[in-house]
Amino acid sequence: xxxxxxxxxxxxxxxxxxxxxxxxxxxxxxxxxxxxxxxxxxxxxxxxxxxxxxxxxxxxxxxxxxxxxxxxxxxxxxxxxxxxxxxxxxxxxxxxxxxxxxxxxxxxxxxx
Amino acid sequence: xxxxxxxxxxxxxxxxxxxxxxxxxxxxxxxxxxxxxxxxxxxxxxxxxxxxxxxxxxxxxxxxxxxxxxxxxxxxxxxxxxxxxxxxxxxxxxxxxxxxxxxxxxxxxxxx
DNA sequence: CCTAAACTTAAACACATGGTTAAATATGAT
DNA sequence: ATCATATTTAACCATGTGTTTAAGTTTAGG
Numbered sequence: 001x002x003x004x005x006x007x008x009x010x011x012x013x014x015x016x017x018x019x020x021x022x023x024x025x026x027x028x029x030x031x032x033x034x035x036x037x038x039x040x041x042x043x044x045x046x047x048x049x050x051x052x053x054x055x056x057x058x059x060x061x062x063x064x065x066x067x068x069x070x071x072x073x074x075x076x077x078x079x080x081x082x083x084x085x086x087x088x089x090x091x092x093x094x095x096x097x098x099x100x101x102x103x104x105x106x107x108x109x110x111x112x
Numbered sequence: 113x114x115x116x117x118x119x120x121x122x123x124x125x126x127x128x129x130x131x132x133x134x135x136x137x138x139x140x141x142x143x144x145x146x147x148x149x150x151x152x153x154x155x156x157x158x159x160x161x162x163x164x165x166x167x168x169x170x171x172x173x174x175x176x177x178x179x180x181x182x183x184x185x186x187x188x189x190x191x192x193x194x195x196x197x198x199x200x201x202x203x204x205x206x207x208x209x210x211x212x213x214x215x216x217x218x219x220x221x222x223x224x
Numbered sequence: 225c226c227t228a229a230a231c232t233t234a235a236a237c238a239c240a241t242g243g244t245t246a247a248a249t250a251t252g253a254t
Numbered sequence: 255a256t257c258a259t260a261t262t263t264a265a266c267c268a269t270g271t272g273t274t275t276a277a278g279t280t281t282a283g284g
Binding site: 034035036046047050051054068069070071 | 259260261262263264
């Protein structure tokens with residue numbers, strides 16, 4: 001199995017475990033957005049969104065560009081790939097294990 | 113976009129955000145295991161592992177089978193699929209958005 | 225019935241999280 | 255200089271997390 005950076009995975013999966021952040025990530029797929037505009041769909045204060053964006057940034061999922069008083073947040077799609085690939089490998093590992101004879105024998109039902 | 117259960121995604125991604133739980137999930141790919149054996153590789157008390165297993169169970173990623181004083185934990189691979197599929201769709205959504213003209217125009221660099 | 229083994233539950237703790245409101249900061253416009 | 259706008263920082267709060275140790279619980283075996 002490929003080696004993954006545990007801390008990176010911690011951060012990325014933690015980011016993904018919050019619905020607001022998932023929604024923000026989806027939204028950013030459309031293009032760069034200001035904090036104000038990102039906040040609009042949510043029934044939540046601006047500082048709350050600002051905090052979520054910090055979490056996203058710390059995990060390397062987004063980056064910021066300043067322009068006047070605005071801050072344009074944009075995607076960093078590669079970081080999500082690390083989580084995706086980890087998940088893919090996990091599933092892959094499971095599948096190969098599950099088809100092995102050893103596993104088959106170990107998992108014969110012992111009761112029902 | 114397909115509709116996903118937010119609470120399920122919250123739980124599954126939260127499970128995945130901890131390295132101990134990721135390791136447990138990987139390990140369970142080999143086959144059912146008792147708590148004792150699952151705990152062995154970790155430098156951590158048994159109750160700590162027990163709690164992680166509760167989290168995994170609550171998220172629907174594993175299930176338990178009792179046999180005497182032992183508890184055999186086994187995988188529930190389908191639940192991980194929901195997170196995997198959500199991630200896949202997100203990437204997919206991004207990709208289609210990123211190739212659209214609209215996005216291209218919105219994202220011309222404004223400074224450098 | 226007694227004991228050992230395999231867990232779980234309880235209680236406690238330090239720290240993180242997700243939210244709030246109010247105040248500070250930075251920038252552009254008048 | 256003043257003001258409004260966009261955003262962050264600070265301070266606070268309730269709740270959740272990951273861990274520990276100590277005390278149950280359940281079950282198998284002498």
